[in-house]
Amino acid sequence: MTKSAYDLLTSGDGKLSLHYFSIEGVAEQVRIALSVAGIPFDDIRVSFPEWQTKKPTTKYGQLPEMILPNGQLITESMAMLRLAGEADPEGKLYPAADVGMRLRIEEALGLTADLSRAWRPALYIGMRPDKFGYPMSADWEEKDATIKKVREAFLAEELPRYMKYFADMIKEAGGGAFLLGEDLTIADIAAYQGISYFRKGIADYVPADSLEPYPEVLAFMKRVEEHPKVAAYKASKA
Numbered sequence: 001m002t003k004s005a006y007d008l009l010t011s012g013d014g015k016l017s018l019h020y021f022s023i024e025g026v027a028e029q030v031r032i033a034l035s036v037a038g039i040p041f042d043d044i045r046v047s048f049p050e051w052q053t054k055k056p057t058t059k060y061g062q063l064p065e066m067i068l069p070n071g072q073l074i075t076e077s078m079a080m081l082r083l084a085g086e087a088d089p090e091g092k093l094y095p096a097a098d099v100g101m102r103l104r105i106e107e108a109l110g111l112t113a114d115l116s117r118a119w120r121p122a123l124y125i126g127m128r129p130d131k132f133g134y135p136m137s138a139d140w141e142e143k144d145a146t147i148k149k150v151r152e153a154f155l156a157e158e159l160p161r162y163m164k165y166f167a168d169m170i171k172e173a174g175g176g177a178f179l180l181g182e183d184l185t186i187a188d189i190a191a192y193q194g195i196s197y198f199r200k201g202i203a204d205y206v207p208a209d210s211l212e213p214y215p216e217v218l219a220f221m222k223r224v225e226e227h228p229k230v231a232a233y234k235a236s237k238a
C-alpha cells in the first residue's frame with residue numbers, strides 16, 4: 001500500500017528527525033515547512049566540532065539528513081522541502097491534486113535556485129579562492145579588493161535583476177500576499193530564505209540594507225514572516 005507524504009513523516013516506531021548545523025542554511029526552509037504543515041520533528045543541531053566525527057557516517061558527506069519515523073534516510077534539502085510541502089494537511093504548501101499550481105511552484109523554486117547560483121561565485125571566492133584560479137588567502141595580496149569588486153558587482157547587476165523577477169511574479173499572480181497568490185507555498189518559504197541572506201549583513205561588502213531598494217520584495221518578506229504558522233515557528237526559536 002502506497003503511503004502518503006503525511007504518513008511517511010509521522011508513522012513508524014521512531015520520530016522524524018532533521019540533522020543540520022546550528023545555523024539556518026539550507027535546512028531552515030525545511031524546518032519552516034514542517035512547522036507550517038504541523039509535522040512534529042526533532043531538530044538535531046550538529047556543532048562544527050561534532051561534524052568532524054559525524055561526516056564520515058553521512059551518506060554523501062554532507063548535511064542536512066532527515067530520518068523518517070520508519071528509519072528511512074532522506075538526503076538533499078529540496079527533496080525534504082517537497083516532502084514536507086506535500087504532507088501539508090491543508091493541501092496548500094505543495095498541492096498534490098493541482099498540477100498547474102505545482103508547475104508554478106517549481107518555476108518559482110527554480111528562480112530562487114537561479115539567484116543562489118548567481119550569488120555563489122561571489123560568496124565562495126572569499127571562502128575557496130583556489131576553486132576560481134586564485135591563490136589561497138595567505139598568498140593572495142589582493143584578496144579583499146577582489147572580493148569587494150565581485151560582490152559589489154553582484155549587488156549592482158544581479159540582485160536588482162532577480163528582485164525585479166520576484167516583484168513581477170507577485171504582480172502576475174494578481175498582487176496577492178505571496179508569490180503565486182493568497183496561499184503560502186514551499187516556493188514562498190524557499191524564496192524567503194534565499195532572499196533573507198542579503199539583509200543579514202554577514203557577508204563582507206554586502207550591507208544589511210541591501211534589500212532596501214526593493215520595497216515590493218520587502219513587503220513580501222514581511223507577509224511571509226507574519227503568516228501565523230511561520231510566526232509561531234520563529235517565536236518558538238526566539
